[in-house]
Amino acid sequence: xxxxxxxxxxxxxQQGKIEFAGRDLLSLSKDEKRQVWGAQMSLxxxxxxxxxxxxxxxxxxxxxxxRYVEHLDQAEARSQSLELLSSVGxxxxxxxxxxxxxxxSGGMQQRVLIxxxxxxxxxLLVLDEPTTSLDVTTQATILDLFRDxxxxxxxxxxxxxHNLGVVAQICDRVAVLYAGELVEDAPLSELFSxxxxxxxxxxxxxIPKLGQNKNLAPLQSIQGQIPTLGARPxxxxxxxxxxxxxxxxHQRPPIFNPTERRFTRCHRWEEISTGKINASDxxxxxxxxLERSEQTPVEDGASPIQRAGQTSFAKAGAPKRQEAGRPxxxxxxxxxxxxxxxxxxxxxxxxxxxxxxxxxxxxxxxVQNGKTVGLxxxxxxxxxxxxxxxxxLVEYSSGNIDLLNVPLPSKLSRRSLExxxxxxxxxxxxxxxxxxxxxxxxxxxxxxxxxxxxxxxEADAEVERLLAAVxxxxxxxxxxxxxxxxxxxxxxxxxxxxxxxxxLLIADEPVSSLxxxxxxxxxxxxxxxxxxxxxxxxxxxxxxxxVGYLADEIAVVYLGRLMEFARSADLFExxxxxxxxxxxxxxxxxxxxxxxxxxxxxxxxxxPTEVPTGCPFHTRCPxxxxxICTEQVPPWxxxxxxxxMSFCHIPFEELRAVxxxxxxx
Amino acid sequence: xxxxxxxxxxxxxLTLFFTSIIIFVVTRMLPGDVAxxxxxxxxxEAALQALRQKLGLNDPWPVQYVHWLTNFVTGNWGDSFSTRxxxxxxxxxxxxxxxxxxxxxxxxxxxxAITLGVISGLNENKSVDNVIxxxxxxxxxxxxxxxxxxxxxxxxxxxxxxxxNSSIRPEASFIDALPRLILPALxxxxxxxxxxxxxxxxxxxxxxxxxxxxxxxxxGLPRHVVVTKHILRNALMPTITIIAISFGxxxxxxxxxxxxxxxxxxxRLMIFAIDRRDLPLLQAITMLTVLVYALANLVADLMYAxxxxxxxxx
Numbered sequence: 001x002x003x004x005x006x007x008x009x010x011x012x013x014q015q016g017k018i019e020f021a022g023r024d025l026l027s028l029s030k031d032e033k034r035q036v037w038g039a040q041m042s043l044x045x046x047x048x049x050x051x052x053x054x055x056x057x058x059x060x061x062x063x064x065x066x067r068y069v070e071h072l073d074q075a076e077a078r079s080q081s082l083e084l085l086s087s088v089g090x091x092x093x094x095x096x097x098x099x100x101x102x103x104x105s106g107g108m109q110q111r112v113l114i115x116x117x118x119x120x121x122x123x124l125l126v127l128d129e130p131t132t133s134l135d136v137t138t139q140a141t142i143l144d145l146f147r148d149x150x151x152x153x154x155x156x157x158x159x160x161x162h163n164l165g166v167v168a169q170i171c172d173r174v175a176v177l178y179a180g181e182l183v184e185d186a187p188l189s190e191l192f193s194x195x196x197x198x199x200x201x202x203x204x205x206x207i208p209k210l211g212q213n214k215n216l217a218p219l220q221s222i223q224g225q226i227p228t229l230g231a232r233p234x235x236x237x238x239x240x241x242x243x244x245x246x247x248x249x250h251q252r253p254p255i256f257n258p259t260e261r262r263f264t265r266c267h268r269w270e271e272i273s274t275g276k277i278n279a280s281d282x283x284x285x286x287x288x289x290l291e292r293s294e295q296t297p298v299e300d301g302a303s304p305i306q307r308a309g310q311t312s313f314a315k316a317g318a319p320k321r322q323e324a325g326r327p328x329x330x331x332x333x334x335x336x337x338x339x340x341x342x343x344x345x346x347x348x349x350x351x352x353x354x355x356x357x358x359x360x361x362x363x364x365x366x367v368q369n370g371k372t373v374g375l376x377x378x379x380x381x382x383x384x385x386x387x388x389x390x391x392x393l394v395e396y397s398s399g400n401i402d403l404l405n406v407p408l409p410s411k412l413s414r415r416s417l418e419x420x421x422x423x424x425x426x427x428x429x430x431x432x433x434x435x436x437x438x439x440x441x442x443x444x445x446x447x448x449x450x451x452x453x454x455x456x457x458e459a460d461a462e463v464e465r466l467l468a469a470v471x472x473x474x475x476x477x478x479x480x481x482x483x484x485x486x487x488x489x490x491x492x493x494x495x496x497x498x499x500x501x502x503x504l505l506i507a508d509e510p511v512s513s514l515x516x517x518x519x520x521x522x523x524x525x526x527x528x529x530x531x532x533x534x535x536x537x538x539x540x541x542x543x544x545x546x547v548g549y550l551a552d553e554i555a556v557v558y559l560g561r562l563m564e565f566a567r568s569a570d571l572f573e574x575x576x577x578x579x580x581x582x583x584x585x586x587x588x589x590x591x592x593x594x595x596x597x598x599x600x601x602x603x604x605x606x607x608p609t610e611v612p613t614g615c616p617f618h619t620r621c622p623x624x625x626x627x628i629c630t631e632q633v634p635p636w637x638x639x640x641x642x643x644x645m646s647f648c649h650i651p652f653e654e655l656r657a658v659x660x661x662x663x664x665x
Numbered sequence: 666x667x668x669x670x671x672x673x674x675x676x677x678x679l680t681l682f683f684t685s686i687i688i689f690v691v692t693r694m695l696p697g698d699v700a701x702x703x704x705x706x707x708x709x710e711a712a713l714q715a716l717r718q719k720l721g722l723n724d725p726w727p728v729q730y731v732h733w734l735t736n737f738v739t740g741n742w743g744d745s746f747s748t749r750x751x752x753x754x755x756x757x758x759x760x761x762x763x764x765x766x767x768x769x770x771x772x773x774x775x776x777x778a779i780t781l782g783v784i785s786g787l788n789e790n791k792s793v794d795n796v797i798x799x800x801x802x803x804x805x806x807x808x809x810x811x812x813x814x815x816x817x818x819x820x821x822x823x824x825x826x827x828x829x830n831s832s833i834r835p836e837a838s839f840i841d842a843l844p845r846l847i848l849p850a851l852x853x854x855x856x857x858x859x860x861x862x863x864x865x866x867x868x869x870x871x872x873x874x875x876x877x878x879x880x881x882x883x884x885g886l887p888r889h890v891v892v893t894k895h896i897l898r899n900a901l902m903p904t905i906t907i908i909a910i911s912f913g914x915x916x917x918x919x920x921x922x923x924x925x926x927x928x929x930x931x932x933r934l935m936i937f938a939i940d941r942r943d944l945p946l947l948q949a950i951t952m953l954t955v956l957v958y959a960l961a962n963l964v965a966d967l968m969y970a971x972x973x974x975x976x977x978x979x
Binding site for chain 1: 881
């Protein structure tokens, strides 16, 4: 925002210049800045819905720019805004122009904002996380649009994002910021192939690649956490977390300029560039990162964690949980979750029953003891509704859910304390999941005393053990949630969930609100605790790379229907279900230039009130066979060698013949 | 939208139905015999019994209620116990006076309060905002009769600009009455001002934080367009509904001000009815105030729905 000269009242430019088209933006008056905004630089913001005025029609929000900035008259502005709307790929511009923002989907809202930003043909386009709040399939089409419009028009664009995959797909040059400082700046391919700053290297290591699995290639996370801006280290800002730090790093490094187009702020860049030292290796060798060792199941008493004097979970219960012949931890059979819509007057007069939304429609799968099943789908696919039905936060309408062969009643009030003890959940947003007025210790004691029926003294000891297990100092018991960082709060939430030694843990997008470097450590933590406890895990995420990393088996859902169920490794191999194929190909690859075969889904996910007939995916399916898909419900196909199950009319052999491997091995 | 409208109207009818029951029950439960109140202490038992029969007081309560309600709905409000005059024209005349006063109050207070609120909100925690907030809050803290008397003291006694007494003849036209309406209206304005201004201020501050304001700024629109077109449209939604509701409040709630200025409005008539234990009059006034208040609420809801496309278009 500062680059655009747009700062809040408490923001002040300390020093320096922002030169734009030969003028120093910081020296401009407020009115002069308004001449630059819109006309010469524009913004595509992060959150499309709240960035549009909710009570002005879209056509007018677009046309007003043309009137005030380009000085067009009413009629010209209107016709040109329709053209702009169709240029960003909106199918019915007239209808969109007459709509209010809440009437169109998120992807369409973002297209409108792009049309606005491009309407004056600005010299600079600032894109501030423009796809972060969108589904991966929508993100893919928006990124395509950026490629066509921005690169096609030769506009200069500054793309701000935390997503390295997006960077790899769209940028020419990358500047890496850490704690308010530029640490590295390089052309795209060089940055990815040879990062010259340990932070960049750490970032690349901490992101799960598509198809990467916990058992094959464990994730590395960056130790510690980003300093608050008020308490930045006086030397190199990254020094406290850097595996390569040496004495000289206590002095603030200047910006080095290894080659003409590269900049790095690391004292040791030469050693890094010649391959003498390497942040990834050091992290492994020195065992600097405690979470690093969390990938290995703690089976021998001499694990580094225990040597370091840390306690780990009592493992008494763990082995018995994985005995053969035990019933699956969770067995979901033909489960549906309906929500009733309020009846309209017409419905009441004509005695029509209330219309129902099928959030989850006859889904069946099971989670074996100690295993992890990942549940993936776009927003609106019903994955969260299913999870909530399992824990009892919503009632399911039909089907059966068994926990260790014991049926779970649909109503939460009819479940016993013993059941609740065995079924715990970690929520998406740790900010909201902890009571802000209770200390961490109190929050952790609750489940121990109520569900595990321990005395107060036993509970205190348990709290200490739990904090140690999630690698937090025991003083944290006295802290309030407000004093913790997002990652620490999620650790507490995980500790709370494991407090009662549950048989099954449900984690609903537990890392999607966290930074990538924190994400890696939380994933490893979840994995370690799960292995130690022998709990089964149902892991929900929209991010296939994250799910693929953690899960043993993956369930793909679309519009409340299960589409595919397969072992993790098999899911990433053809033959794919066409929906899975589209999801996979929509994910921006970390490898620059690894242009994925462009399979793009048309339009938006249909409303769950109007689920298409036949195969629910046929309206968007790029491989639709026509009539059979639109009219008949597909069969379940099972692949013999792998046990992969697919809900599709097309046989595996035919899919295999036409599909290419989406992920390069 | 038509569904929403129907629903709201249904709520209105339900509200009126329940309040009518409450009013009926409460007035019937008051101690004392209505017939005795009318005929006086010396009346004989036969005369009392005859009157009770005539008024239907011997019927079962549900019958009495239905009877009373039908009469009310058809405008047949009966005669006042104390003045023996027909209630309907009396109350309607007073309602007209109160509405004239309410109108003047609205004309004074709305533009002023909104302007002050917007200035405050746009300059949150700067000195302009502090001055406006502190002044308006200190004025609202004073009781109406104090502000009223101070205004009389200054504007009519010292400066001799306006009449201190607002008693007008029943048939006085709005123009004739206007000079006598200004002082009471000013007093009520001072009470409403802080309320509406603070709400407007809060609305503006809230909207300023919304990302769409940044979008509008970065479009390169002039600041005044951003404020009037983008911010106010959303910031004023709660204010407008509150204004509609406060109009309902004005109709029944101006008792103190009407008394201070001796203004013949509905509030003063209510005090009169209570003083004389004039039950039919009191019932009529109460039902009417409830009706106006409920209507004002309905209007507030409809205006909000109209202004907010997320409700209007679902």
